[in-house]
Amino acid sequence: MKKTIIFDLDGTLTDSQEGILKSIEFALNHFGYEVPSYDTLLLFLGPPIVDSLQEHCSMTLEQAEEVYKKFGERYGTIGKFENKLYPNIVDLLGKVKSEQYTVALATAKPEVYAKEILEYFSISDYFNVVVGANYQEGLMHKKDILQKAIELCGNPLTDGNGRRLIYMVGDRKYDVESANELGCISIGVTYGYGTERELNEANAEYLCDDADDIVMTLDLEEMMVRR
Template structure:
């Protein structure tokens, strides 16, 4: 059991919901419209900020990246964000953690306006004190920037009692860059190898194990 964390920051995509279908379909929509081939490995788009992904994985310049993001959002803002599902065990995990006295917040590189709509649609909004995400204009895009934003909004000064929980190396990197520890989870998009290499401080296999580690077993 891990006893010293009273505030938990959750990633969204690949941690609370499986957003694969919506993201991949919107990536394909944007790339097809711009005349790009769809990369074989679409998993690499799941997690990093879109601006970074289009530049790094498709070789786009800044102008092309901005256009790709604009086209992606044409579809995502109306259809793609709801091509999504809550992972099994997530509502139960959040309910247990909240009843166990934990402050629960979200730190996602997804635009905040979309994250809020997703939580409202899937009935998760009730669990979160703060939902922090990227700005729609592409600023506050990286995980460490979102974490700093959430910590400031929550007026948190003691970072030793805050834990970041996520599925990709960006979550571990962002946590460590802001002085937090990170719990990597294995039901999302990342692998045990990725999370271990990124230096995740703890690893959990299931939502049930997250609550057992943070609250003790029932």
């Protein structure tokens, strides 16, 4: 049976913290809003920024959307490239591609930015499917984005014995919770922006400390299937 692996982007494939946080600060400063503490800003990494602005800066939806538009002015030109791949990500992508996985990206980042970032790091060719946020279509939250990615991959969730065939790899609770709800095998990575506690509380089935750990987890799952 064809297997599928779906990756989050920020905090999973790339360390994008610098560009995102600088662009948030830029937008808040432009409108004269107080910039939250560094620890609070880290909570913006993962969920939709409009949601985080409302939650952590006590903004109305209208205010948050205005700030997000200004955020995009900097992020869309400079911030998206203040970014780097985590170690051994290319090797991981090469492995799953060579083993005939369907490889997808599911990110709450706008899809246009996600595609540009994959091109920037020369890893677009590893992906069969790329799904990101699309505010015009109302596609903003991780569960909906992941659901669309699963549908576009076109592979079954399980084999004839009920064994699951789709993996979701991400660094925040939103990735893990969405994966669990949709019947995927959830792999939480501890090197990103979510804490180990957060991932455990979200009931991640596996925790991986680096890309090599993800490879070992996939190999372990394959051995279990063959028994």
